């Protein structure tokens with residue numbers, strides 16, 4: 001008979017592209033006793049989560065909910081509810097997650113029009129307009145924080161262009177939410193989704209989604225059923241809306257965790273949180289440059305929660321990454337997709353964005369590079 005020992009995972013310093021480190025308060029919240037998914041105590045907690053999500057997303061959208069699943073589930077919900085077979089969809093592809101959006105949208109029968117840019121570059125409203133001028137589209141999708149490149153897509157003017165041509169604007173703010181401003185209402189974004197395990201510093205498994213009234217109307221006018229039962233918002237919203245009727249069993253402990261992670265953000269305040277992320281990112285950038293690294297993304301469009309440095313010539317990047325984990329208990333990640341082997345992905349997200357982590361990482365790196 002094999003022997004299965006108690007779980008004994010290391011307390012890693014998580015400085016990769018997610019998951020980020022989780023505050024003990026969040027882990028303690030997860031250990032609270034279970035209540036049922038229709039228990040009055042749980043219904044109250046659901047309302048609080050929705051309020052806190054609106055705060056973090058800077059939106060009044062009534063349909064603001066956590067999807068039961070990781071960021072990709074929310075991504076899927078954001079697409080499948082608004083795409084009907086044959087719909088034209090314009091997707092900005094300037095990194096790995098733009099590719100994933102294309103893949104998913106096509107699976108729901110969309111005619112996908114890829115708007116391509118080099119990985120690390122961002123789109124301008126004029127470029128979106130030029131595409132929509134050629135032919136209108138039901139939806140325009142952009143990745144706000146590209147975790148594969150470390151670029152942050154400016155959002156000013158994007159909704160204005162999309163709306164002028166009758167398109168919905170959808171954004172992926174998986175890596176940006178809670179680390180840099182995400183102003184859903186001010187930007188005029190119609191649909192946005194995120195993830196829990198990045199700048200919200202909650203374990204993966206639950207993911208925010210917000211949909212404004214205009215997009216909700218379009219959902220209601222669909223001619224065909226949403227092709228994904230689990231993520232069909234016309235049904236899910238009955239659980240998260242005023243009816244609170246069963247759709248699927250909510251992941252109770254994940255909701256406890258999300259509530260606590262959001263409560264921590266509320267206590268810190270959004271502005272203070274953004275300043276903290278920026279401050280530690282700038283320390284990291286300066287320290288890496290001193291060691292001979294160059295940043296993949298120009299300063300103007302750099303995403304503070306996720307940095308993508310190119311290595312100095314001759315650096316054995318894989319050995320250094322392995323030694324960081326083995327000797328310093330510190331995780332960073334290699335490049336993804338076409339940036340594989342070219343950059344690292346160093347995250348300073350949520351609870352991981354602190355002076356101790358930046359200092360340890362730079363000191364460890366310096367020592368390993370000798």
Ligand SMILES: Cc1ncc(COP(=O)(O)O)c(C=O)c1O
Nearest residue numbers: 070071072097145147174175195
């Ligand atoms: C920008 C972006 N979008 C979507 C996802 C997918 O989220 P998940 O891996 O939680 O399913 C990720 C995950 O890293 C991401 O960084």
